[in-house]
Amino acid sequence: MKKVYINSVCAITPQKTFDNTQFLEELIEYDANVINVVNPVYKDFIPPAAARRMAKGIKMGVVASKLALKESGLENVDAIITGTGMGCVRDSEKFVSAIIDNDEQFLTPTAFIQSTHNTVGGQIALELGCKGYNFTYVHSGISFESALLDAKMQLELDEAKAILVGGVDELGDHTVAIHKLVNHIKSENINSNALLESKTQGCVFGEGAGFFVLKNEKQESSYAEVVALNTYNTLDEESVNEEAIRFLEENNIEASSIDAIILGNNGDVNFDGYYNKLTSKTFKDIQQIYYKHISGEFNTASSFGLWLGARIIKSQILPEAVKLNITETSKFKTILLYNQYRGKNHSFTILKQC
Amino acid sequence: MDALKLELKENIIEQLNLEDMTADDIANDDILFGDGLGLDSIDALELIVMLDKNYGIKLADPKEGRAIFESIDTMAAYIAENRSK
Amino acid sequence: MSKGVAITGMGIISAIGNNVAENYQSLIDGKKGITRVEKIDTIHKDVIMVGEIDITNEAFEKKLGLAKDNNYSRTAFLGAVAAKQAIADAGITNINKYKTGLISATSVGGMDRTETHYYNYLTEAEPRKYIDGHHAGDSSQKIAEQLGIEKSLVTTISTACSSAANAIMFGARLIKSGQLDRVVVGGTDCMSKFTINGFKTLMILSDTYNTPFDENRKGLNLGEAAAFLVLESDAVVKAENKTVLAYVKGYANANDAHHQTASSDHGDGATLAMEKALKVAGLEPKDIDYINAHGTATGNNDLSEGRAIIRVFGDNVPDFSSTKAYTGHTLAAAGGIEAVYSVLALQNNIIYPNLNFKTQMKEFNITPQLTLKEKHLDVIMSNSFGFGGNCSTVIFSKEA
Numbered sequence: 001m002k003k004v005y006i007n008s009v010c011a012i013t014p015q016k017t018f019d020n021t022q023f024l025e026e027l028i029e030y031d032a033n034v035i036n037v038v039n040p041v042y043k044d045f046i047p048p049a050a051a052r053r054m055a056k057g058i059k060m061g062v063v064a065s066k067l068a069l070k071e072s073g074l075e076n077v078d079a080i081i082t083g084t085g086m087g088c089v090r091d092s093e094k095f096v097s098a099i100i101d102n103d104e105q106f107l108t109p110t111a112f113i114q115s116t117h118n119t120v121g122g123q124i125a126l127e128l129g130c131k132g133y134n135f136t137y138v139h140s141g142i143s144f145e146s147a148l149l150d151a152k153m154q155l156e157l158d159e160a161k162a163i164l165v166g167g168v169d170e171l172g173d174h175t176v177a178i179h180k181l182v183n184h185i186k187s188e189n190i191n192s193n194a195l196l197e198s199k200t201q202g203c204v205f206g207e208g209a210g211f212f213v214l215k216n217e218k219q220e221s222s223y224a225e226v227v228a229l230n231t232y233n234t235l236d237e238e239s240v241n242e243e244a245i246r247f248l249e250e251n252n253i254e255a256s257s258i259d260a261i262i263l264g265n266n267g268d269v270n271f272d273g274y275y276n277k278l279t280s281k282t283f284k285d286i287q288q289i290y291y292k293h294i295s296g297e298f299n300t301a302s303s304f305g306l307w308l309g310a311r312i313i314k315s316q317i318l319p320e321a322v323k324l325n326i327t328e329t330s331k332f333k334t335i336l337l338y339n340q341y342r343g344k345n346h347s348f349t350i351l352k353q354c
Numbered sequence: 355m356d357a358l359k360l361e362l363k364e365n366i367i368e369q370l371n372l373e374d375m376t377a378d379d380i381a382n383d384d385i386l387f388g389d390g391l392g393l394d395s396i397d398a399l400e401l402i403v404m405l406d407k408n409y410g411i412k413l414a415d416p417k418e419g420r421a422i423f424e425s426i427d428t429m430a431a432y433i434a435e436n437r438s439k
Numbered sequence: 440m441s442k443g444v445a446i447t448g449m450g451i452i453s454a455i456g457n458n459v460a461e462n463y464q465s466l467i468d469g470k471k472g473i474t475r476v477e478k479i480d481t482i483h484k485d486v487i488m489v490g491e492i493d494i495t496n497e498a499f500e501k502k503l504g505l506a507k508d509n510n511y512s513r514t515a516f517l518g519a520v521a522a523k524q525a526i527a528d529a530g531i532t533n534i535n536k537y538k539t540g541l542i543s544a545t546s547v548g549g550m551d552r553t554e555t556h557y558y559n560y561l562t563e564a565e566p567r568k569y570i571d572g573h574h575a576g577d578s579s580q581k582i583a584e585q586l587g588i589e590k591s592l593v594t595t596i597s598t599a600c601s602s603a604a605n606a607i608m609f610g611a612r613l614i615k616s617g618q619l620d621r622v623v624v625g626g627t628d629c630m631s632k633f634t635i636n637g638f639k640t641l642m643i644l645s646d647t648y649n650t651p652f653d654e655n656r657k658g659l660n661l662g663e664a665a666a667f668l669v670l671e672s673d674a675v676v677k678a679e680n681k682t683v684l685a686y687v688k689g690y691a692n693a694n695d696a697h698h699q700t701a702s703s704d705h706g707d708g709a710t711l712a713m714e715k716a717l718k719v720a721g722l723e724p725k726d727i728d729y730i731n732a733h734g735t736a737t738g739n740n741d742l743s744e745g746r747a748i749i750r751v752f753g754d755n756v757p758d759f760s761s762t763k764a765y766t767g768h769t770l771a772a773a774g775g776i777e778a779v780y781s782v783l784a785l786q787n788n789i790i791y792p793n794l795n796f797k798t799q800m801k802e803f804n805i806t807p808q809l810t811l812k813e814k815h816l817d818v819i820m821s822n823s824f825g826f827g828g829n830c831s832t833v834i835f836s837k838e839a
Contacts, residue, residue, distance in 0.1 A: 048373065048374055049392045051373075052370065052371040052372060052373060053371060080694075085576070086574055087575075087597075092550075095633065095636075095637065096550075096553060096554050096557050096633060097557065099554065099632055099633065099636050100554070100557060100558065103482060104482045104483065104632070105482070106403055106406060106407040107403070107636050107639070107640045108369075108399065108400045108403045108640055109396055109400070109637070109640035109641050109700075110396060110400065112633075112636070112637035112641070113396065113637075113641075113699050113700055113826065115637070116546065116599050116826045116827060117546065117597035117598075117599075118597060118598040118599055118825070118826070118827040118829060119699070119827055121598075121827060122694070122699065122826065122827020122828055122829065123699070123827075125694040125696045125827070125828060126696055126697075126698075126699070126828070128696075129696050130694060130696055131693055131694050131696050131707065131708060131711060132693065132694060133691075133692045133693065133694075134598070134692065134694040134827070134828070134829055135596060135598060135609070135692065136596065136598050136827075137594055137595065137597075138545075138548075138574070138575035138576055138596070139575070139576035139579060139594040139595040140574055140576040140577075140580075142576075142594060143576070146594040146595075149592075150609060153612060153613075153616050153618070156616075157616060174557070177561065178560045178561070178567070179570065181560065181561070181567060181570075182567050182570050182571070184570075184571075230592075231592055231593075231594065232590045232591065232592075233541075233580060233583050233588065233589070233590070233591060233592075233593035234583075234589050234590055235590055243590070299574070344580065345576070345580075395698070395701060396699065396700070399640060399641065399642060402642070403640070416642045
């Protein structure tokens with residue numbers, strides 16, 4: 001079986017992360033319960049004729065994929081695999097409201113077409129002229145991990161040599177409004193730095209895109225090896241720590257060899273307990289890292305977690321802003337990632353220096 | 355007729371999201387699809403809805419649109435002849 | 440030659456039957472499930488026809504024994520019913536005895552509830568339970584719960600109308616690579632105003648019965664359905680002494696990279712998908728005994744697919760037909776229900792007729808199979824194509 005490497009990365013998030021010459025040195029501090037991405041200049045990457053019908057999610061996905069491809073030094077890939085929890089939700093909102101408001105009359109196709117979940121993956125294929133395998137996973141908090149798993153399997157078996165993998169989700173007004181009503185979004189604004197002290201229900205919603213070129217050959221620019229990945233539809237809080245250990249054992253990794261753990265804490269008092277189980281037991285004394293206070297929560301936010309892990313391993317730099325505890329750790333060889341959303345759809349990922 | 359043509363240009367720019375264009379950029383005899391303005395089959399469907407909504411003209415078959423949407427001139431002529439509002 | 444992945448159970452609910460046996464009976468009787476729309480209040484009801492399932496949401500609720508405060512979408516109801524049948528058919532009583540996953544597919548997800556309550560959410564508390572049921576993964580989570588799948592790989596694929604074919608493909612690869620011992624694969628999509636109006640804007644809905652591969656075809660009829668297969672590893676088949684219904688022998692996905700919704704004129708993506716699937720199966724075009732075509736009866740699909748079939752098979756195009764005239768186009772579920780139909784065809788050595796065909800298409804000279812045909816079948820190819828240029832082919836075989 002071949003090994004799988006992350007050879008390039010690009011993240012568009014509510015921070016200025018799409019420029020890889022920077023690494024979270026300048027942060028935008030938010031006092032909000034919904035945060036939008038820092039937009040790259042989309043026109044620099046997408047011809048106007050193609051851009052005019054593109055939803056924001058498509059633009060984010062296309063630009064992130066172009067930047068990731070550029071960094072990898074490739075013109076094209078063998079496969080494009082994306083994950084999205086909600087797809088281009090603004091267009092879905094637009095089409096549903098138009099159906100209701102106009103009593104099913106005078107509807108136009110563009111919003112409907114862009115509501116199709118694989119529209120981002122399809123548009124990237126169109127932009128690149130990529131006729132290869134093109135899949136889209138749509139499973140809440142593991143949408144991105146499903147795509148990553150698929151890519152990893154193909155690369156390990158050498159069914160493909162280079163795969164573009166990405167996660168993307170955009171914010172929509174109606175979606176935000178109704179998620180506030182059911183307390184999935186915090187009712188109060190919260191400062192980025194105080195997210196985990198909030199002790200209230202719900203989280204801060206964000207949006208973004210994280211794209212990666214994965215190959216089964218190491219190159220000079222490679223960031224890290226994706227050693228293992230598991231997803232779970234259910235997992236109870238009491239067994240998270242046990243499952244983490246089992247997962248490491250399955251992959252012949254000692255818990256003591258983990259240098260850092262990247263956690264998906266989003267400040268929801270009802271569900272951060274899952275993370276606390278890990279940070280209070282086996283991973284109590286190692287470097288703990290979090291990121292949703294600067295990216296917000298979205299179904300594919302964990303793609304930003306992977307971006308963070310890959311960049312830490314390659315640069316051996318741990319940005320101040322993402323430290324959850326203070327340790328003396330200076331070497332980052334093996335990093336474990338754990339994420340879940342609302343107590344469901346859990347994932348463990350292991351990254352290793354290569 | 356000129357007013358109708360200007361109206362059409364403005365509506366096309368807005369409806370089809372031709373961001374960087376103004377009505378002056380579209381000549382009455384410019385070819386709208388393919389190599390001309392670059393419109394495609396999805397735009398044709400958008401224009402069919404525009405005919406229905408603004409002028410009360412219903413096209414049952416998208417193929418009928420090809421000749422009608424050739425240019426602003428052909429569109430205006432067809433609308434002038436067939437409009438019910 | 441690569442070895443196939445065993446299919447040990449299947450379940451289905453569609454406009455032509457509430458289980459596998461009923462579906463098969465309708466297929467051989469030539470009985471269509473296409474009617475005027477009854478369950479959805481749409482202004483288009485007199486100008487479209489659909490393949491609806493004649494069971495109300497309330498009846499599904501009762502059948503599944505759900506509490507009144509459940510937040511199931513119709514997509515989840517259909518999926519749960521079909522997946523449970525598949526598990527029963529495979530004789531599985533202890534689901535977690537082996538490492539079991541679920542790969543489901545949907546395009547509509549909980550849109551039926553969303554479009555009903557969209558503005559009500561803002562003012563009424565009661566319907567808000569459906570907010571969490573909107574996203575596409577929710578129906579899969581519920582199906583997994585219904586099957587008792589825990590702490591395992593459960594995910595959802597949404598690549599428009601090729602979704603379930605892709606779920607079968609991913610599931611087969613998970614078995615082959617040893618990630619799972621057993622996986623339930625398929626798709627589910629209910630009827631919705633959203634899809635009715637969406638396809639209406641594309642002007643590809645027929646106002647009468649859909650007529651695949653007919654010169655005068657007017658477009659598709661939407662349908663609702665769910666279908667699931669149980670795939671098991673050789674080790675499980677051996678240990679449990681399982682009866683194998685058929686094998687997933689080959690598969691491939693390719694992209695047309697041509698247009699957001701339409702297929703390329705000469706079916707580049709479709710051609711690639713069929714060729715790659717044959718390669719994965721280690722088979723030649725001559726080995727295919729029957730093609731269950733995508734055949735949606737839109738002007739664009741049938742021409743593009745027909746041309747692609749000719750590109751792959753040359754002068755020796757095997758018998759082919761589309762079963763969309765029976766069920767309507769069931770979107771993300773289509774690849775699942777046509778997988779079940781393919782397995783039934785293999786089991787019974789039967790080719791289904793391509794209903795409603797009258798006039799030969801003028802662009803080529805291949806004609807679908809028009810009557811029920813008995814023929815020894817060893818290998819069947821099933822095509823599913825979707826928006827975003829998504830083209831999938833799955834090959835089913837009698838022998839591993």
